[in-house]
Amino acid sequence: MTTECAVFPPTFPARPMRGQKWPSDNPEYSVEPKYDGWRAVVHIPSGTMWNRHLEPLSSEGEFEEALKLASELDAEWLDVEALSRRHSMARGSLIVLDTLDCAVEATYLQRREKVERMGRVLGWCEIPRTDELVVSPSALGQNARSLYAELLAKAPEFFEGVVMKKNDSVYPFQLRGGSNETPSWRKHRFK
Numbered sequence: 001m002t003t004e005c006a007v008f009p010p011t012f013p014a015r016p017m018r019g020q021k022w023p024s025d026n027p028e029y030s031v032e033p034k035y036d037g038w039r040a041v042v043h044i045p046s047g048t049m050w051n052r053h054l055e056p057l058s059s060e061g062e063f064e065e066a067l068k069l070a071s072e073l074d075a076e077w078l079d080v081e082a083l084s085r086r087h088s089m090a091r092g093s094l095i096v097l098d099t100l101d102c103a104v105e106a107t108y109l110q111r112r113e114k115v116e117r118m119g120r121v122l123g124w125c126e127i128p129r130t131d132e133l134v135v136s137p138s139a140l141g142q143n144a145r146s147l148y149a150e151l152l153a154k155a156p157e158f159f160e161g162v163v164m165k166k167n168d169s170v171y172p173f174q175l176r177g178g179s180n181e182t183p184s185w186r187k188h189r190f191k
Contacts (some may be wrong), residue, residue: 009041010100011173012180013052013079016163019186023148029141029164030108033124033151034187035095036160037081042094044070044078052178059084065131066094073118075101079171081136083128089158092131095122098171107168112138125154138165144188152190161189 023031038059039052047067049057060067062084070078077100083090096118102111121135124147128134139147141164151159169184 016185016187017181023144023188069133
């Protein structure tokens with residue numbers, strides 16, 4: 001893996017394990033929408049993006065406006081969903097899912113506090129506009145099944161399901177490979 005950028009991501013983007021089709025309502029987890037886009041890690045100072053295989057993101061140029069907005073954030077690394085090519089909605093937008101800047105011991109809920117200060121948090125079924133930088137919504141998991149059903153009814157071509165993240169989970173830093181899954185996060189897809 002080589003890149004022209006002088007920096008290299010500290011980890012592959014976290015990859016949730018596959019869960020059952022329907023999520024369980026569980027207050028020990030938080031639930032976020034799963035978007036139909038490209039998972040990426042962003043180095044904010046350089047505006048460089050890497051895909052889930054830690055290769056330079058080939059469509060990085062499509063996110064110029066969103067990366068300009070990200071350059072104003074008080075952060076160095078972001079875990080994002082990059083929206084382009086798979087559908088016509090929200091092209092060029094980046095949805096912030098997590099930050100890699102917090103201490104290794106920071107829980108999901110602690111990192112979430114920082115992420116929510118980074119920009120406008122989307123409404124639960126909201127689709128961003130073109131070229132936006134926004135934050136994914138998050139809710140406690142006791143309502144996961146009803147939130148999943150809302151996304152399925154709203155726009156199944158844009159949302160793929162939900163991701164359940166254990167509230168006390170740390171970000172799973174690892175450099176072994178982009179296909180390694182973290183057991184503290186579960187994705188529940190519509191299909």
